[in-house]
Amino acid sequence: MASAEIGVIGLGVMGANLALNIADHGFDVAVYNRTEERTREFAAGAGELSSKIIPTGSLEEFVAAIRPPRPVIIMIKAGDPVDQQIAALKPLLENNDIIIDAGNANFRDTMRRFEELKDTGLTFIGMGVSGGEEGARFGPSIMVGGTEASWNRVSDVINAISAKFNDEPCAAWLGENGAGHFVKTIHNGIEYADMQMIAEIYGIMRDGMDMKAPEMAGVFDAWNSGPLDSFLVEITSKVLATGDDKTGKPLVDVILDAAGQKGTGRWSAIESQQMAVPASAIEAAVGARSLSAMTGLRAEAEELLGRPDLGRFEVGGNAAALLEQALLAGKVAAYAQGFAVMAAASKEFGWNLPMPIIAKIWRAGCIIRSRFLDEISEAFTKTPDVANLVMTPEFSRIVKETDTALRTVVAEAVRKGLPVPALSSAVAYFDQLRRARGTANLIQAQRDFFGAHGFERIDGKGENHGPWNMGN
Template sequence: MAQADIGLIGLGVMGANLALNIADKGYHVAVYNRTQSRTEAFAAAAGPLSDRITATATLEDFVAAIKPPRPVIIMVQAGDPVDEQIAALKPLLQDSDIIIDAGNANFRDTMRRFENLKGNGPGFVGMGVSGGAEGARHGPSIMVGGAEADWRRIEPVLTAISAKYKGEPCAAWLGDNGAGHFVKTIHNGIEYADMQMIAEVYGVMRDHLNMDAVSIASVFSVWASGPLDSYLIDITAEVLKTHDLASGKPLVDVIVDAAGQKGTGRWSVIESQMMGVPATAIEAAVAARSLSAMRGERAAAEHRFGLPAIVDRREGQAVIDDLEQALLAGKIAAYAQGFAVMAAASKEFDWNLPMATIARIWRAGCIIRSRFLDEIAAAFSETPDVDNLAMTPAFSAMLEATDRPLRRVVSDAVINGLPAPALSNAVSYFDTYRRARGTANLIQAQRDFFGSHGFERFDADGEQHGPWGG
């Protein structure tokens, strides 16, 4: 049998689907999994693609099955398992080979691994992959970080297996070392915010307008053909109209209200704080997931305090229209914050991240794919050095058009006790960002009072102190 073009280690759902995708595009792929029975089951189920799949039982057999120079994708759990896999592979590989970590790694780990292998073994690429199991099988969005020469060698395979938007591959090299995994982290942070805001407007319709799941689904179906057209809006409509076969109820009504998270959302918040860039809508979304897990405490608090009475009920299509516009405004906030964090990281790590390209490779395959990203790509192409997406002409106009609806939705939520943390933070973010004279002057005076930290004056140069220091 001919040697494989590429190898893949880790046959979980994502790894198995990615291997099938590679074979489907005409490449021969060698596969290995630590549990041999999974490798055998995968090979047996490959069907007509089995001729382009070589299943191996040992790492030695796996490496031997790939023609040099070998590209090797690893799809194992992030953290120590990645380091263990690299340590096991390194003695078997040549310096001209490339290890490609396609898991959800912390970009700082990717930077460390890149530096450890630089000039001391095979090349190392950190590759963000978005699109879930379906994307892995039929075309994900692929975000690559590492040496550009390594990207050029693996580019044909990665562009072949990636999603396509109007024929354009949704795969790109974004910069050195950890750039790809960093961009994937921020993608996930934006995803958290997008999902949270969708859940908040669902909550308004359910708890304020007393709409059932099927009626709410019809609203999302209408929105899916407008400016909110996106994968997440599409699947929200699908989820809401699905009925549970066991109970006959809408499935969403029997699902426990506690959302899971795997770490990338938290990492995006941590990195935004490390960069000193506010990402308040993303932070609120991550915090909301943590609060959702506190089911016992929330039940006790409702028993103790009850729920606020509905004191101001607006009804009708006007409310639905406001919710659509509020969701669009919140989405702009989340993307503006995410791209601002990426811009700060690009400067700090000397990546020169191509913002328009990032928007383009998110247009298909990934979870946050939407019509909206076409407009973001155009905005960054026209004004590549803009400080904030909100300041581009197209998005400034959108914000002006959606400002009042967002305020009405958030006001209604606050008055009536409906949680809307991400949308509320979007309002506060815009209000703070666009106010030339803020209130931090008082904070600076307080800091100087208790810690002699000093402050600047409008009418004098250099560090100043107040009279309270003694």
């Protein structure tokens, strides 16, 4: 007799930990892996949770073990494998059963799958899960997209296994079809920018101030007690304090300078461009990761062009305080851009994304969790129709208070040849945003000159053209 409340397909690191999390919260969970040996290993290693886990050797046995309407979580590699798994499941499932893709899917694939299943009697949920291995096991932030009815069927399990902040579940239904996976994508884009800016501050300390890793660890640890209190700043301190058993050096000093990426950061940058919403901090972070991977080219370029050696990074006074303020300002830019992209997508796809709730469910469990998010949630609650986060009273204040520090740090870094692409983008973003009359009037004139694209005048409406060819 079917007894499982939910099922999990895919017992890699994330799937296995998610299944253990579900069992840990008192729910019977059926599990299936393409390799049956892995299923047996997982069940045998579940310890005291083994009584809540139902291992199955075939998809037929797996489906039969779950109580209808059956929620089935797929936690496998994104892309074609998900489509293949859905195709294998479809003949075995019944009306109102729910297929849940909990991987890092492209939200456009999620929207397609949602539409393909809409008239089959089955339901599809795209579920963004953030928090990595530890989050999956002990409580991630969970972003759900699908029908509200399907959310109601699984909400007890999802809320139970999610991270908690002040006893509030860090999980929510965010809208139809691809809403959950889109929000997860932008979460990852913000994460890219946040990590890149932290790395740039680290680079200033290491290459411009001759600080050693243990000393930097102390600085980041102190910052984690202030406005930069966050998971990423916390782990940065721990990373910098960790030694390498093999060499006796700080571990960070023996790690290859080539950052990996799985696609969500790039998707964030692409979608921001598709919707004509600037997300320059995210774009800079994606570009920096791509350039970091070109280790051979960078070595050749240093040999050919030389590396700027323009002296010590000097800003006078308390350098650590200035760096802290600059990082805070950059963080504001990244979040403002990310939330602006989500607002545009919400309108384009009819999702009505709840910005205060998104900020709340990111307060625990996810990679970008921070004290900062309470302030963001409050800002969007007080001013729900605000066009940009930096236009709210609290965040406009932060921008004004950190402005001098940000531009001082960026200017000195540029003078000393220290790369700060994401922090530089934040300066440019703020400076462009707060200038009522910029320089695009010249671009419009150029476009009209070579392509007769037309322009509007400041003293009237309608399309105009310039006398560019007169006398030629």
